[in-house]
Amino acid sequence: MTRFELLRRWWQRYTSQILGGVGVVALAVYLQTTQAWVLRELYRGLQGGRVPDTRLTDSRLQELETQVQELQIQNRQLQQLLNYQQKMPLATVATTVVGRSAGHWWHQIWVGEGSGKGITPGSVVLAPGGLVGRVLDVTPHTSRVLLVTDPSSKVGVMVNRSRAMGILVGQGTGQTVLEFFDKNPDVKPGDTIVTSPFSTIFPAGIAVGKIESIDWRAMPAPQATVQLYAPIERLEWVLLHNYGAKPALLAP
Amino acid sequence: MVRNRLSSLPSFGGVLATVLSAWASLALLPLRLPGMELAGIAPDWPLIWVVAWSVKRTAWQGLIAGVTLGILQDALVNPGGGWWPSHALGLGVAGALTALLQKDRLIQEDFISVALIVFAMAAISETLMALQWSVLGHRPLGQIWLDHQRLTLASAILSSLWAPLVYVPLSRLWPED
Known part of the structure; x- marks a missing residue:
């Protein structure tokens, strides 16, 4: 039996395993280059849409938030008076x-x-x-x-x-x-x-x-x-x- | 051992179930349900899957499965840019070692031995992670090995407890030759 024939037989026997293994690893590497975009979106899809529970914010917190907003507005006005440059939050x-x-x-x-x-x-x-x-x-x-x-x-x-x-x-x-x-x-x-x-x-x-x-x-x-x-x-x-x-x- | 090549090819349903179960093991990672957490650590689901896959397979098949799941877990965890420790090393070694264990000769009980293997492999894969952190030098050494003790213990205990639950349905899915 020639060496070539041995190789051919070995290839015939393991070809599906080798191709499968290389394919699976290549797919995993591809998914990794996209930060597993597909996996994460699928996971998110299964989780369904939930909205933040705003009932957790009690009245005291709302009062403080109002105060903070008031102070922020005042602060902004004062900063404008001083020509203070600051990036505003985008979203x-x-x-x-x-x-x-x-x-x-x-x-x-x-x-x-x-x-x-x-x-x-x-x-x-x-x-x-x-x-x-x-x-x-x-x-x-x-x-x-x-x-x-x-x-x-x-x-x-x-x-x-x-x-x-x-x-x-x-x-x-x-x-x-x-x-x-x-x-x-x-x-x-x-x-x-x-x-x-x-x-x-x-x-x-x-x-x-x-x-x-x-x-x-x-x-x-x-x-x-x-x-x-x-x-x-x-x-x-x-x-x-x-x-x-x-x-x-x-x-x- | 001569086999009909067509009959040795896996069925479409079997492949689909295998892929879905592997994906499920990754999708369980970010979830924290009651009973799934010990000191903030969750079970290492991909490790359990890789061990279940590798028990009755060859070392190469175990290695490929471990490396694949490891790369995918990296995608879910590691920040882009720069070199970060890879889960592929630990999971690949775990898959290959599990296949090399020659389980049928050494151990008899089925899912109890799987739990034991998972415990050992969790320790090995966490140690390989700690070694990678040490080499890459993102963190102080003392902190890495303190973390390693805590993570290994929690991960090994939890993973081995959950292992039978994953192994039993998967072993029905992959009947013995």
Whole structure:
């Protein structure tokens, strides 16, 4: 029996398996290049249309919202008087959380609106309580959100009282840590944390959380454990805020 | 072993059911129903599917199935741009190892042994993920291996508990030769 004949026989026997295997892997790679667009839209289709439950917002919250709106209007008028330049939010969309992270090593959520409602990658995600994360990528009806508790999430923040700056880094466990820039920041437990005005990724002044404890001996600068205001583990609906910034996603 | 080639080809219904069950294992990933969560971790459904697929197949078939599902899970999880750890490595190794176990000689009980295999493979695939994170250097090493302990334990326990539920219908779907 010649070598050629052996090869031919081997090929005849395994040809369907080889072609099937190569085909399946090629299809998977193709789906991956489209961020599994098809899979996510199918998943969203099965979930059905749900609207955010606005009954959860109680009267106290509505009262506070009215106050905030009033203050925002005043603030805007004052800023106009000062010729203050600021980008206005392009769109705000309320939507439900349709899924959690599809991998153990990531802290993400899937939400039920996407490019169909004008959401773009980099949009800021808020929940009752404050900052939650930002949009990684979108399909027509879903967006994938990187939560601030993910270890690859880094948010420029500051202490509201003393303007001490730092970076809020996720720990992968539902906790976040504030790494200060300064060797001796003016901070104490209970201080509130907001997004920094120097951040290009997030609008300034969004509520994030409050300082729980401070580790003064951390190197190279002190670190603080921050308790987030938003209930990250139990989110039911969120606000997507098309900030219009073009952030470099996941800056190293 | 000479076989009629036509009869060795799988039926259309069987292929469709296989594809649908694999897709379902991916679609279950973002869901968190009561009883599906331990310390915020959900069962590793694609791993259970890959183990169920590989028990009575060759190592190559196990490898291909694991790599395929791993690539698709990457698409659902990894952010675009840059290098991120791939689930294809862990799932591919899990599929190939499961097929190499020679289950009929070593272990007798059917779905209990599948639960045990899933437990071991969950540990292996999470370890391979942790190794990839360590090599790529996106995170501090200490944090990676602390996370690894927590994730592996929760994932292995939950996945092995749910494994029989996935394995029994799938083993009816793929009758033995």
